Amino acid sequence: MSRGYMGKILNIDLGTGEISEEVMPDEIYETYLSGMGLSAYLLNKRIPAGADPLGPENVLGFVSGLLTGTGSFFTGRWMVVGKSPITSGWGDANCGGNLSPAIKRCGYDGIFFRGISEKPVYLSIKNGTAELRDAGHLWGKDTVETEEMLIKEAGGNTRVACIGPAGENLSRISGVSNDKGRLAARSGLGAVMGSKRLKAVVLSGAKRIKAKNPDIMKKLSRACNKWVQFQPPFVSGPATAKVGALLRILPTQMAQDGMLFKIILKKWGTACMNQMSIEMGDAPIKNWMGSNKDFGPKKSLTTNPDAIIERERIKYHCYSCPLGCGGICSLNGEYPETHKPEYETVLALGGLCMNEDAESIFELNEVLNRAGMDSISAGSTVAFAIECFERGILTKEDTDGLELTWGNTEAIRELIRKMIQREGIGDLLADGSKYAAERIGNGSYEFAMHAGGQDLPMHDGRNDPGFVLHYSVEPTPGRHTIGAQLYYEMFQLWKTVKGLPKPSILYHKNRKYEADEEKAIWAAACSKYVNVINGAGLCLFGAFLGSKRLPLFDWLNAATGWDKTPEEYMEIGGRIQTLRQAFNIKHGVTPKSFVVPDRALGKEPLTEGANKGRTIDIEPMMRNYWRLFGWDEISGKPMEEDVERLKIKG
Amino acid sequence: MSYTITDCCNGCGACMRLCPVDAIAGEKKEKHRIVEELCIDCGACGRICPEGAVIDSDGQVCSMIKRSQWSKPRFDEKLCASCNICIDACPVGCIGLSKAASEKNPYGYPFLRDEKACIGCGFCADECPVGAVAMA
The missing domain is CATH 3.30.70.20 (Alpha-Beta Plaits)
Known part of the structure; x- marks a missing residue:
């Protein structure tokens, strides 16, 4: 079969130890693609309403993408899926590295676990033989140690996904690691893996992944690569702060072309945004209370892009990526090799906590990766705890003597260690800011910066209201990887998908805050497109090149032999969105409960800085968005007939 | 078949x-x-x-x-995008990634790490999208 996908999944019941292969009909892939779509279809059917996310009925899946391994570029992302212990609704998180092709090379598009094992185990698949093995000797080990031990045991081209102590300790902000500390971090699915006592998935396979039209795949990839390799020299690292300041000062804004972002991404990785984002108002500061005035270029200078890549020893490329935004850095002392900290991590542990110490950010990035804990949520929760301390809601008695003040690097370091170990105050905070606030009380809930329990990422909706809309309306709330006004501009979908509007090239910034119909169309298009992306296993950074330069729809047709139009693929994206929302409704989630806190909406507006005076009227934006999916615009619930129609397939 | x-x-x-x-x-x-x-x-x-x-x-x-x-892969660094596809395609794991070429060129490139293990299958060349691997 040469259709890009493998056409099979593996089911494992950890309670009984039963392992079985299951053939997936072609119709499933044509209706939902692979990856996210295939998972949305299966998990909707297989997880009963009300199932405990940390109980035996939850299903945890490791899925590859339809385009992974087909000769396409940027398609090395895999996804972990399951019912989220954070939102009690749909959960997913994806990650790069080299795991995605390994799933398919074992012969499967996805590996799905249910049940709970009596003792710690790991799944080993080698040359067609799948078996559960004892993981007693691995329990308690960090993600890097675990991976190294398992690769040594298995040999050859072996890839590992595993949890660290955070997942074992059932932290709701834990993720799943692969390639030595790259984390599928969000939705808290590390805790689901921990609850199943599944320490790792170890994959050694060499099956061929075949596209229907390999020559067309390569031709499309070569054309795409030309854009990726176009790399004029760019300004120095600290000058990015000045670019950010310029973008802040100008009353108007230009629609962004993703080529510019590609150039700085290839040079620095996501560190390119470290200073620019603060200066332009994209980065939340001081638990969303502050601004660029509180954490200006001098304070952020230690994490300027040049300072970050000074430690880079080699660029890191995920599987099938011609860009290479990652980097392997070396730290003095304990960690001679570490992944370059991403923008999200730098800001969550930096500006959000008013921490200027770059050394601590490098170190904590590695510590969190090894623990398997989400660095965004960890930073957000620390910032929340600091605010509680500064306001006297938490005292030194509560913090085990820690002086939790803004920018106190040593206290932040110690607090994160405690969160990983669930020790003292760390136990209170190990599930993210929402759950901590519920236990702390005393009015702390209003400064827990989360959406549906998912701690907010480092992109401020008061600068780009598209972010805050997606944080609030998505089945997986609090995500920066789905949509924004900026993303719509960079995706350039109007160039390939009929009927989508082209945004103005130059516009007054005030227009960003108008909750008009067109913004809703942009947002719905982002959600649909990103669902297609996640069905294909594509990287968002590839998609930022623009839909003409990144031939996602053409690759999908060439890989599968289908003849679908871009509009039909967008329809599939919409179908996946409705399925994910239906999953949430089935499990009792109220979509409106995902709305971000007032502070993130600028109610009360900031009195200084880049986002001074900005308030977002999110209600009409949400209504417009939900209506465009054909859902009830007041409640956000998909219509029953739509859900029934979706269920009939397969 | x-x-x-x-x-x-x-x-x-x-x-x-x-x-x-x-x-x-x-x-x-x-x-x-x-x-x-x-x-x-x-x-x-x-x-x-x-x-x-x-x-x-x-x-x-x-x-x-x-x-x-048996023919062995030869890598053309000028065409190579360091994308790891060839490394992953190798069923015996005999292709490695070099250290960064230089300070100015911080990219690693694939090389035949274990020539004796190579079985000459050519999957690396077959899967490379940009034609940077040739069997010779």
């Missing part, structure tokens, strides 16, 4: 020892067989068989080639 073994097989076990995916079964000095579901069509069994007992997926009898003459 996978490779198959004919009655010419004398059970010497050369193919079984070489097969990177453990797809060949059989007792010593008895006719071996290829497990179709596991075979990845790498052709190594056909190249190593001294008896000409292996038939490829097109039905052609494979000829034995002296192992030192």
Whole structure:
């Protein structure tokens, strides 16, 4: 079969130890693609309403993408899926590295676990033989140690996904690691893996992944690569702060072309945004209370892009990526090799906590990766705890003597260690800011910066209201990887998908805050497109090149032999969105409960800085968005007939 | 369709020892067989068989080639995008990634790390989207 996908999944019941292969009909892939779509279809059917996310009925899946391994570029992302212990609704998180092709090379598009094992185990698949093995000797080990031990045991081209102590300790902000500390971090699915006592998935396979039209795949990839390799020299690292300041000062804004972002991404990785984002108002500061005035270029200078890549020893490329935004850095002392900290991590542990110490950010990035804990949520929760301390809601008695003040690097370091170990105050905070606030009380809930329990990422909706809309309306709330006004501009979908509007090239910034119909169309298009992306296993950074330069729809047709139009693929994206929302409704989630806190909406507006005076009227934006999916615009619930129609397939 | 073994097989076990995916079964000095579901069509069994007992997926009898003459991948760094596809494609894991070329060029490139392990399958060249790998 040469259709890009493998056409099979593996089911494992950890309670009984039963392992079985299951053939997936072609119709499933044509209706939902692979990856996210295939998972949305299966998990909707297989997880009963009300199932405990940390109980035996939850299903945890490791899925590859339809385009992974087909000769396409940027398609090395895999996804972990399951019912989220954070939102009690749909959960997913994806990650790069080299795991995605390994799933398919074992012969499967996805590996799905249910049940709970009596003792710690790991799944080993080698040359067609799948078996559960004892993981007693691995329990308690960090993600890097675990991976190294398992690769040594298995040999050859072996890839590992595993949890660290955070997942074992059932932290709701834990993720799943692969390639030595790259984390599928969000939705808290590390805790689901921990609850199943599944320490790792170890994959050694060499099956061929075949596209229907390999020559067309390569031709499309070569054309795409030309854009990726176009790399004029760019300004120095600290000058990015000045670019950010310029973008802040100008009353108007230009629609962004993703080529510019590609150039700085290839040079620095996501560190390119470290200073620019603060200066332009994209980065939340001081638990969303502050601004660029509180954490200006001098304070952020230690994490300027040049300072970050000074430690880079080699660029890191995920599987099938011609860009290479990652980097392997070396730290003095304990960690001679570490992944370059991403923008999200730098800001969550930096500006959000008013921490200027770059050394601590490098170190904590590695510590969190090894623990398997989400660095965004960890930073957000620390910032929340600091605010509680500064306001006297938490005292030194509560913090085990820690002086939790803004920018106190040593206290932040110690607090994160405690969160990983669930020790003292760390136990209170190990599930993210929402759950901590519920236990702390005393009015702390209003400064827990989360959406549906998912701690907010480092992109401020008061600068780009598209972010805050997606944080609030998505089945997986609090995500920066789905949509924004900026993303719509960079995706350039109007160039390939009929009927989508082209945004103005130059516009007054005030227009960003108008909750008009067109913004809703942009947002719905982002959600649909990103669902297609996640069905294909594509990287968002590839998609930022623009839909003409990144031939996602053409690759999908060439890989599968289908003849679908871009509009039909967008329809599939919409179908996946409705399925994910239906999953949430089935499990009792109220979509409106995902709305971000007032502070993130600028109610009360900031009195200084880049986002001074900005308030977002999110209600009409949400209504417009939900209506465009054909859902009830007041409640956000998909219509029953739509859900029934979706269920009939397969 | 996978490779198959004919009655010419004398059970010497050369193919079984070489097969990177453990797809060949059989007792010593008895006719071996290829497990179709596991075979990845790498052709190594056909190249190593001294008896000409292996038939490829097109039905052609494979000829034995002296192992030192098996073609090996050559990498063109000018075309290479360091995307790791060739490294992942290799069923024996014999391709490695070099250290960064220089301070100005911080990219690593694929190289034949373990020449002896290479089975000359050419999957690395076949999967490279930009034609940076050639078998020679």
